[in-house]
Amino acid sequence: MNTVVVPNLPAPSLDADKLARLTWELESLTAAQLYWIAAWSAAQAEQVQRGGVATPAPAGQPASRLTIVYGSQTGNAKRIAEQLASRGEAAGLPVRLLRADAYPQRELAQERHLLLVISTQGDGEPPDDARGLFEFISGKRAPKLPALQFAVLGLGDSSYPQFCTIGRQLDARLAELGGSRLASFGEADVEIEAVAAPWVEQALEQARERLRQAGAPARATPLHVVPSRSAWSREQPFAATVLANQRIVARDSARDVRHVELSLEGSGLHYQPGDALGVWPHNPSALVEQWLEALQLDGAQPVTHQQRALPLRQWLGREREITRLHRGFISALATAGGHDELARLLQPEQSAQFAAVLADEQPIDLLRRYPATWQPETLLATLRPLAPRLYSIASSTKAVGEEVHLTVAVVDYQAHGSTHWGAASSLLAATDEDSKLPVFIESNERFRLPADGSRDIIMIGPGTGVAPFRAFLQERRESGATGRNWLFFGNRHFASDFLYQVEWQQALQDGSLHRLDLAFSRDAEHKTYVQDRLHEHGAELHAWLKNGAHLYVCGDAKHMARDVHAALVDVIVAHGNQSPDEANAWLGELLQQGRYARDVY
Incomplete structure (x- = not known):
């Protein structure tokens, strides 16, 4: 995780806006690149002090470098791209690694060797940091690329209908523009490494050969990324002690929402407001028993899979994903049981029905409805590995020290x-105090408070989407930020579902929260949501944005985030004298600048 630390030094010619832009650009770089820039900047400063003129940093010739660009919403594409860059540098290749929103689009016409790692979000959307680049490549202004050699790795989740569609579209578009593939399109599901590892090998081998043919100089000493100060990571999580586990909705609420506090003492783990905490789960034992009953299999039976032998019950409980449907499982179930109806669900013309099944069913429902005979080994090969869950962090270390807080909506319902x-x-x-949970920090570079504490912020977070804004408010209060803070919060019922009500009221009283607008959708005959409040207060909302406020949205991507974005467009049209296209373009600019940030899932 890269953290840009701004030294407490006098900088009379560097105003807040310049500092914010500089911090924004630096966040997309690796540690090796930051050290190079530091050395280059020092040399330039010395030259200026001697009366010379600072010279631009050499970008390298397009034909003799490998450019790696990533678009990432939750950090997976960034992680794979960084691994790819490190492997390339270790092989002596001249590599530059860029986040998609930091890539100079004008350079695409001259690019010669490009590797693109990009995820697909929600219902077939690009990650926020890649929206501009995706639209540019997809649009009419994209240049012809007859000299480009490229490869695209798409990341996605086949639990969603539009699996890897953004990567697929970019791969097809780059070929349409005249580029030639260094490697076939890679399509990685939640088990990313199974596809990413061979794709990386093939793409790097081809890039190495093409760069050698182009006469690119090999590096004798590759750059090495400085390791994190903490030894704990996604692959080696920290066992965090549970300090508190408190229900924060009323007993009669239709949902169970928990406030969970964990200790990070002694871990060396650090996070910033806007980051997420990864939690490695295991499946409920009752659900495992339901699977064994439906499959008529013996849970104590040892099963060997991927050179590991474990009892089937342990495979299902600790190792495999059994709560989320995905295309591969549905296809295998249809084949195993000869279920033509289920197989037809996978046809392109059935996309709406397929999406409805993914949204409404769990695998156990289909196992019961479509019986089949399974061999344990075949079953395990069909199921995906159990993946960590990411939760927006609801605390600031400035306020809670070596702790991390979460706001968790418990999935537990009848269907x-x-x-x-x-x-x-x-x-x-179900976790008691003093229990241990395996956790890690997932950085979210694009969901950061403004570097300038005098900037106003607008936070839109219905339901558990309010979690990071609790962290934002703590951080702003403890750091003495002078900008105003405006929160939009929504949920079902005021009396039972007003998360952190006492904290928000206290913040209003002490002046750390300047405005709070609420929307409780089930308390009146006419349902009211946060987007309705945006319309109601459109004039003031637009004025805040025009005066430089930063805007944040957190929560459901499928419905809420889209509705909020549409409401923002309406507000800009109504109060900014702009057309819908102009309003959308302006919001796109705010996204590029980091003034409109979304943490949606």
């Missing part, structure tokens, strides 16, 4: 005649 659970949320709900 299709039985109880349905979520893997991580059920684990968190």
Whole structure:
């Protein structure tokens, strides 16, 4: 995780805006690149002091370098791209690594060797940091690229209908513009490494050969990324002690929402407001028993898979994903049981029905409805590995020290005649104080407070989407930020679902929260949501934005985030004298500048 630390030094010619822009650009660079810039800047400063003129940093010739660009919403694409860059540098290749929004689009016409790692979000959307580049490449202004050699790795989740569609579209578009592929399009599901590892090998081998043919100089000493100060990571999580686990909705609420506090003492883990905490879950034991009953398999039977032998019950409980449907499982179930109806669901013309099944069903529902005979080894090969769950952090270390707080909506409901659970949320709900949970920090560079504490911020977070804004408010209060803070919060009922009500009221009283607008959708005959409040207060909202406020949205990507974005467009049209296209373009500019940030899932 790269953290840009601004030294406390006098900088009379560097105003807040310049400092914010500089910090924004630096966040997309690796440690090796930051050290190079530091050395280059020092040399330039010395030259200026001697009466010379600072010279631009050499970008390198396009034909003799490998450019790696990533677009990432949750950090996976960034992680793979950084691994790819490190492997390339270790092989002696001249590599530059850029986040998609830091890539100079004008350079695409001259680019010669490009590797693109990009995720697909929600219902077939690019990650926020890649929206501009995606639109540019997809649009009419994209240049012809007859000299480009490229490869695209798409990341996605086949639990969603539009699996890897952004990567697929970019791969097809770059070829349409005249580029030639260094490697075939890579399509990685949640089990990213299974696809990413061979793709990286092939792409790097081809890039190495093409760069050698182009006469690129090999580096004798590759750059090395400085390791993080903490030894704990996604692959080696820290066992955090549970300090508190408190229900923060009323007993009669239809949902169970928990405030969970964990200790990071002694871990060396650090986070910033806007980051996420990864939690490695295990599946509810009751659900495992339901699977064994439906499959008529013996949970104590040892099963060997990927050179590991474990009892089937342990495979299902600790190692495999059994709460989320995905295309591969549905296809395998249709084949195993000869279910033509299920197979037809996977046809392109059935996309709406397929999406409805993914949204409404869990695998256990289909196992019961479409019986089949499974061999344990075949079953495990069909199921995806159990993946960590990411939760927006609801605290600031400036306020809580070596702790991390979460706001967790527990997935526990009745459907299709039985109880349905979520893997991580059920684990968190049942965790007692002093228990241990395996966790890690997932950096979210694009969801950061403004570097200039005098800037106003607008936070839109219905439901558990309010979590990072609790962290924002703590950080702004403790750091003495002078900018105003405006929160839009929504949920079902005021009396039972007003998360952190006492804290928000106290913040209004002490002046750390300047405005709070609420929307409780089930308290009146006419449902009211946060986007309705945006319309109601459009004039003032637009004035804040025009005066430089930063805007943040957190929560559901499928419905809320889209509705909020549409409401923002309406507000800009109504109060900014702009057309819908102009309003959308302005919001796009705010996204590029980091003044409009979204943490949606």
